[in-house]
Amino acid sequence: MASQLVESHRAGAEVLREHDVCKKKTVELLEDLGLPKGIFPMDDMEEVGYNHQSGFVWILQKKKKEHTFKKINQTVSYDTEVTAFVEKGKIKKVTGVKIEVSLVEVHVDESSADKVTIKTDTGLSDTHDAAVFALGE
Numbered sequence: 435m436a437s438q439l440v441e442s443h444r445a446g447a448e449v450l451r452e453h454d455v456c457k458k459k460t461v462e463l464l465e466d467l468g469l470p471k472g473i474f475p476m477d478d479m480e481e482v483g484y485n486h487q488s489g490f491v492w493i494l495q496k497k498k499k500e501h502t503f504k505k506i507n508q509t510v511s512y513d514t515e516v517t518a519f520v521e522k523g524k525i526k527k528v529t530g531v532k533i534e535v536s537l538v539e540v541h542v543d544e545s546s547a548d549k550v551t552i553k554t555d556t557g558l559s560d561t562h563d564a565a566v567f568a569l570g571e
């Protein structure tokens with residue numbers, strides 16, 4: 435079930451259902467934004483929505499998913515609802531994604547697209563090679 439935040443952005447949004455369609459759209463969106471295509475390695479996606487006007491994106495999946503990015507030995511937890519606002523090179527105001535604390539932003543600097551910076555709700559940030567978040571990693 436979608437939250438009030440999702441419902442408030444649903445009007446006018448592109449909404450897709452079924453895992454394969456959702457997965458393809460998520461990868462395409464990340465690619466269009468200049469972000470690594472494997473940032474959201476989620477299974478059993480039920481719905482993906484993108485409100486182009488507000489930049490709001492949501493992903494609904496059947497159950498929580500944990501994924502370990504092997505190159506940095508970091509486990510990330512994805513809740514049944516993940517939301518964010520997106521723009522070229524940036525995902526911000528992220529909800530539903532936790533490392534050890536809540537992830538709030540991911541961005542790629544235009545001058546070095548091979549580096550991804552991740553910020554948490556504690557104010558800490560870390561930068562990694564974009565290859566860490568490649569599709570299938």
